[in-house]
Amino acid sequence: MGKDSDQTRSQSGISRRNFIGTLGAGALGAAVAGPGTATTQEAQSAADGHLVVALRVNGRQVRAAIEPRHTLLEVLRDQLELTGTKPGCARGECGACSVLMDGVPRYSCMTLAAEADGHEITTVEGVMQGEELGHVQQAFVEHDAFQCGYCTPGQVMAAEGLLRRSPNPSIEEIQEGMSGNLCRCGAYAHIFKAVSRAAELKRGGEV
Amino acid sequence: MLPNFTYERPGSVDEALEHGSSEGAVLHAGGTDLLGCLRDGVFSAKKVVSLSGLEELRGISPTRDGGLRVGALTTLTGVASDPTIAERYTVLAQAAASAASPQLRNQGTIGGNICQRPRCWYFRGDWHCLRKGGDTCYAIAGENHFHCIFGGSGCYIVHPSDTAPALQALGASVRIASRSGSRTVPIESFFLLPADDIQRENLLEPGELVTEVLLPPVASGTRSVYRKVRDRGAWDFALAGLAAVVTMPGDSVETASLVLSGVAPKPWRAAEAEGALTGARLDAETIARVVAASVAGALPLEHNGYKVALVRGLMEETLRALA
Amino acid sequence: MKYYLEWPEPDPTNLPPPAQDIEPWGETRVVGKPLPRVDAYERVSGTALYTLDMALPDMLHGAILRCPHAHARVTRLDTGRAQAMPGVRAVITAATPGAAIPWYFRGQGPTSMLFDEHCRYAGDEVAAVAAETPHQAILAARAIDVEYEVLPFVQDDAVALTPEAPAIHEGGNILGQETSGRGDVEAGFAGADVVLEQTYHTPCEIHTPMETFVTIARWDGNRLTVWDSNQGVFGIQANLARALRLPLTSVRVICNYMGGGFGSKLGLSKYTVIAALLARTTARPVKIALTREESFICVGNRAANTIKLKAGVKRDGTLTALDAVFLGSGGAYPAGATSTYLVQALYLCPNVRVEDNEVYTNAGPSRAFRAPGMPNCAWALEQMMDALATEIDMDPVEFRLKNIATFLQINDTPYTSIGLRECLSDGAKAFGWSEARARPRGRGHVRRGVGMAAGMWAYPGDPRATVIVKLFADGSVNLNMGASDIGTGTKTVMAMVVAEELGVPLDRIQIEHADTGTTQNAPSSGGSQTVLVSAPAVRAAAIEVKRQLLELAAAQLERPVEQLVFQDGEIMPADAPDQAVALADLRGLRGRQVIVGVGRRHPHPEGKIALPFAAQFAEVEVNILTGEVRVLRLVAAHDSGRVMNKLTYENQVFGGMAMGIGLGLTEERILDSRQTGKVVNANWHDYKIPTAKDVPIDQTCVPIDPHDTECNTTGAKGLGEPAHIPTAAAIANAVYHATGVRVTDAPITRGRMLSALAERRGE
Known part of the structure; x- marks a missing residue:
């Protein structure tokens, strides 16, 4: 059968504790830079039509060889093996793939990986403090703000972005701020409570 | 899955125009509409030219005439949360805040929002329709719940933008750059109807780029509002919307600008309604006349007759609130 | 017509009798608490592997x-x-x-x-x-x-019935036509003071789970x-x-x-x-x-239904007759299309006739979708009940209270318990029904109204689960069960059952589940049966472990088993708590290193049926100029028996209602029926599932526990599906209360609302 020209290795969900330093095949090499050395870097064209992008993902500097058509979602999951970020629709209609870019929530399925070059990306894995859950995650647990949990990483990132922008949101602001993330199980009522609680936790309220 | 293309991220507008002029090049501002179109095969691209390196196209600043310049790459969130816009150009802030979802507003730009392609499901889906170069408009005999009641001919899309009618109501212009120079076009004449060109929604030629949106100064006492009705509480395009900009120094309306979204292939100026409102006292009788005038000439299709009632309702509600 | 969930079809008749005689729970210590899920960490951290x-x-x-x-x-x-x-x-x-x-x-x-x-x-x-x-x-x-x-293709259900329609399968397009019922409907209508007739339509909905x-x-x-x-x-x-x-x-x-299924x-x-x-x-x-x-x-939908319903009532609120004709199509490869159940069962009515028609059409296949056929049926029946109440000038809650059936009229089987009365009355109280009903509805263009609807679920479950509980030498536990956790909290609830019986903390219970290679047969997580089928099996397995532990302790303490009690993970003589032995200190356990308890679900009670009931209440705001309908608040009162976990219970109720808002207001598959026959809105933008802004902030859940000691050894009945059944109808009734306009076609889009308002004004 046909010859191979598109041999990009795909997901491996086997490792769950995803350390960027152990990138899978497909990345041209994962350089781990020292802290605070992220620089804005133009996406460079590699000889074979791939681009090399430099991203800072969850505080770590990574370089990845990508095709121009690759989305940030695909690079996060397939190359960096950060499978916490979920594909739902691949067209900006559900929010399951929400991440923060420079602290602002956006859909990684609607972001070309090349556009993320030089930017700071935070995924659900990046709001953990080691093995400890972040404030938003803790609040989601406390208030049972999910059912199947598939949309939850995206919900957590939307909430994280909302609270970074608006640390003390009203319940209506929460409703608006979370309106870019579908939950087919319909856990919205608990999500509202959880985001409200997360704001409290972030402000240093009672844990 | 996206098809293959090459990717350029120029560092200057000139460079962007250079790349943008090559055959098969498409411009990428926020990318939220472009990537959807490429994924669905609405059109194809050999080269994606990203504008994200063009810092000069971002931001909001005052102009010498007392108006405002909004860089085309300013995000919808940026537009919606700008204090000057919120205060003086309320209609625009409200329109930007009502578009899409929080994440898409963080990414989508004002330039991209006015240049986005229509959402007609035949156009977006795998129907080879008139607007895509085919020979049939499937909406005419098909499922036309969300299609236009004004301005259709051959093709019955609605223009999907919320900010465009707000800009038109404000009398804004767009600045367009190309390799041969730049021009400023009133937004009123920026958009095209199917009768003008069935495959384009605006007059941008290949290789042209919207660089900024220019807002004229607003007269004191101007009141403006954008009211959008959609089937879902968020993350939905307008079934119909009304951008209203009215000055009423005393008891009577001095100027009125009423532009509708979601009902025509371009932002639709309700000219007869404006005529009925201008110079009149904002009383029940005037409102009734304006409401009736607002749907003059409406030609609904089989499933979108409700839009006529909706436009009347929007007009009535908005005018009552202004009264 | 029947919905097909599984093959081979369950056969609940040939199950062995229970191995042990297990007493119903009284007060519980762990079960019922609002505990976070045992797998919450994995789900919120992104480490859960889907x-x-x-x-x-x-x-x-x-x-x-x-x-x-x-x-x-x-x-x-x-x-x-x-x-x-x-x-x-x-x-x-x-x-x-x-x-x-x-x-x-x-x-x-x-x-x-x-x-x-x-x-x-x-x-x-x-x-x-x-x-x-x-x-x-x-x-x-x-x-x-x-x-x-x-x-040539056919997608219109009524056209598919005609002999001229293109045949989709050999033998034509009529998949089934059956009539059933009881009594004499004509006599029932003759004896009625008021007879109403109305045709209702519900859309084809898509499950579209997030994963x-x-x-x-x-x-x-x-x-x-x-x-x-x-x-x-x-x-x-x-x-x-x-x-x-x-x-x-x-x-x-x-x-x-x-990541979600909802039947698909x-x-x-x-x-x-x-x-x-x-x-x-x-x-x-x-x-x-x-x-x-x-x-x-291509992976399932809820079939669109057309339901023509005629109902008769006496002035005193006695239902005299119900006559319904159902038409639905599950597409080309249907799993089912309609459910006539509520018309036949929910209210006491001596004369009932239902005609059920199911046809093939050239469209995507239906599959069971959260309470298959039931929200559709509730959309018709509960709006009809509302209309009848209006006609006889009786409060809708009072009208329903007057017509509660205390047994399943389809086969004259008594219920093990029925909390419908409390669902109606306690729900109404929690909602502030009487006050809200009397409040002015507004004179401007924004009107307010309240409405309610009731429901019940039809499936008692397939009682076939086998579960293994293993207790290790250190007292920690492995729970091995076949049931899937589709987001409903199955793992959490089952671990709580083990904790209840064995006094083991939740974090010392490891769960192995939903793997045909390593776990034992259990029915699918559908039909609101998971807790009521698997939890008794888990309980039986844990009790079997406890029985063996007590035997080991009896030998060690040199006391007969009858004198020993099992408490908080320790075993002690009832009269000498100071001699308590921790499980890890049981010599017999250390010797064996593991105790294995096998538990089976007991058969259903003889001659009775256990089903859940519900009543939901909605307040809405309708903008009569724009057709916008906003749900302001919801109250759900559910008799699903014992609350196993208050937090997940409430969450599931709210989730069912969110989906009900979808049916009531936004969701509808649209086919290009007159041209290409393809789905035009096969995406989440054009097919509109509710967002965070479509559900009200104000939602209340009122659990009703009738303390059912007969349904099964946990006292729990099903919840997932009843939570979804009445919502859309309650919203439609509230819309009617607000505007005086009855919208009989779901969903109540802005367009449908405006058209219905215009029609009423005579335009």
């Missing part, structure tokens, strides 16, 4: 070529171009050896083939490809050259392992084994974390069989993940 996240070494990706025509015959198929594409490892079609697999969609058959040359809807499977990357697979599938003979439909198949010699996002591994296993002609033992199906992932899907075939052909693991668009087209 099938879509998984990959195996050397794995290929599959893609399916689907028929683009609503009705066609494949006349020529050439895979040459596709075979030559980069990365392609296999292309399979109807002609591939081993691919001529009969396809069953109603339990028995065959009624079509895996790749059927007769394509009956736009989306039917024609061929499939395995390639090195998903992209290569998709491109290759598109490169398969197919010539079709395009046939798409995905499977990974891997062969090891003649043994197949499938990781598959589904709601019941044993049903998938049985059907896959049948399709591939393998013994059950050669097919292992695993699904730990899964109950049955075996073609893509799973196709992945298995591709994996066998290529001798490599194959993953197939359907696209979001495919999830709207």
